[in-house]
Amino acid sequence: MEKFGLLEYPYKESLSKKVFNEYFKKANIDAVYEDIVIVPDNFDGEINKYIESYDGLNVTVPFKEKVIKHVEPVEEAQEINAVNCIFNNKGYNTDWKGFYNSLKTSVLQEPILLVGAGGASKSIIYALYKMGIKKLFLVNRTVEKAEKLRKIFMSKIDIKIESFDHLRSIIHSSKTFINATSIGMFGESFNLEVKDFTNLSLIYDIVYNNTPLQKIAKENNIKCIDGRTFWYHQAVENLKIWDIYKPETFDEAFKSFSRGE
Ligand code: ATR
Incomplete structure (x- = not known):
């Protein structure tokens, strides 16, 4: 066996x-x-x-x-x-490839906002770079971790770091919102209102379970890709390897x- x-x-x-x-x-x-x-x-x-x-x-x-x-x-x-x-x-x-493949059929609109600077974010930034994205906005609770990612990917993609306190205004000016934090895993919400999300064309939430963020996307007809889809695509890459x-x-x-x- x-x-x-x-x-x-x-x-x-x-x-x-x-x-x-x-x-x-x-x-x-x-x-x-x-x-x-x-x-x-x-x-x-x-x-x-x-x-x-x-x-x-x-x-x-x-x-x-x-x-x-x-x-x-x-x-x-x-x-x-x-x-x-x-x-x-x-x-x-296989995380980066999973993220990349999960978006192949979708239209990724810019500006792109990525929230989170942990392990998952690194693979996502790399995937965005492989998709030809040249610039993204990065928000993280701990700014030093965002700064670390900016340096790692400096030669590949232009990362503009914004403060967590300004999340609302950055979402307003974004088309794609990627949540790469664990917010929502235990039912937590972003401290934002539904109207803050309505300018978005895509919400990508890497959390597996149904989160308040995914609920907002569904209720407002915003295209949403969730953590299960992300998991599925990286799993396929594992099986191929x-x-x-x-x-x-x-x-x-x-x-x-x-x-x-
Ligand atoms: P992963 O490998 O899944 O990315 P991780 O490396 O532990 O996991 O990263 C978790 C991410 O979620 C980090 O960006 C973390 O922010 P900090 O770098 O400030 O710790 C973010 N995160 C987790 N809980 C959060 C919360 N309640 N509010 C804001 N960000 C949170």
């Missing part, structure tokens, strides 16, 4: 575990996908054991950067400075899971 897993801390039953196991069953692939919890202080000592004994791995918060020195990162993962997928000792970043991708069966597993079967 093949073994796949997600390196994480702290434990949270992942969407990956649910959907991939459903997929293996439907596709008759003799494999299992597990959530693997590593205590951060033990990470450097334990990681090689997992790389050696698993056929493929995913990596999530807080290990996406820490894992780089234990694998051979491909060029994109190196440029983003984050690895979220491992196969044969190589480190890949692990060489176990059967498109129709995966779509079926994803959909049946979404319906709660």
Whole structure:
């Protein structure tokens, strides 16, 4: 039996575990996908054991950067400075490709506002750069983290940092609003009113569950891409890397899971 897993801390039953196991069953692939919890202080000592004994791995918060020195990162993962997928000792970043592919059929209108400067934001900025975007507005609660991202991507894309306090006025002048923070994960809202969003043509919310932000988008007929769609597209890239991708069966597993079967 093949073994796949997600390196994480702290434990949270992942969407990956649910959907991939459903997929293996439907596709008759003799494999299992597990959530693997590593205590951060033990990470450097334990990681090689997992790389050696698993056929493929995913990596999530807080290990996406820490894992780089234990694998051979491909060029994109190196440029983003984050690895979220491992196969044969190589480190890949499928987040950027997932974001990129999730937008292929949509029209991305500028100006673009990205909120958040954590791990997910790095992959998103790289994807926007790959789409040919030359400039974006970046807002983050902690300005230093936004500044760090601006420097990392300086040669690729022009990042204008704006203050979190001015979020309302920046949204008013934006066409695309990307939430790459965890705001909404536990039902929290942005401290804004519905009318603040109505100039937007696209809201991209990376949070998996239904958030107040996604509700606003739906109620006001603003196109919305959510975290599940983002997850789906990065998941496809993982399966391709692990060489176990059967498109129709995966779509079926994803959909049946979404319906709660
Ligand atoms: P990920 O890898 O998913 O991006 P992360 O690296 O922990 O996760 O980043 C979380 C992002 O959500 C950060 O931009 C964080 O802002 P700070 O850099 O200021 O910490 C943002 N975030 C989380 N909770 C927030 C909140 N209540 N208000 C504003 N920003 C928040």
